[in-house]
Amino acid sequence: MTVTYVIDGSGITGLDGFWAAMGEAVNGPGGYFGRNLDSFADCLRGGFGTPADGSFVIEWRDHARSARALGHEETARRLEGLLTRAHPTHRAHVERELAEARAGRGPTLFDVLVGIIREEAGPEALRLA
16 A cells, blocks of 8 residues: 655745655654755655655645745755855865856756655655645
C-alpha cells in the first residue's frame, strides 16, 4: 500500500517553511524530515518516517505558490548564507550561483527540491497539484 504525504504549498513562504511542512507531513506536528538539502536527501532514502520499502508519494498541493516562494530571491538568500561559511576553494562557485540567482537565472530552490525528491524517491514519488 502506498502512503501519501500531503504538503500544503500555500503556507510555504521560504525554505524554513518547506522544512516545517515536509517534517509535519511525514512525522506530524513539529516533525523532522531534513533541515538542509543533504539531510533531506538522506531522509528520502528511508528510515525517517517513510515506509521502508519506499512505497510513498509526496503530493505537493499549491506547488505554484511554493515555486514562487522558493524562487530566485529565496535561492539568493540561501546562497548568501552559504557564502559566509564556504570553503575558500568553493567560494567562487557559490559567488557565481549567487550572481545568477540575483539576476533571476538558474535553478531555484524549488527546482532543486523537486530534483532531489525525484532522484532519491523516484519520479513517480512526487505529485505536483
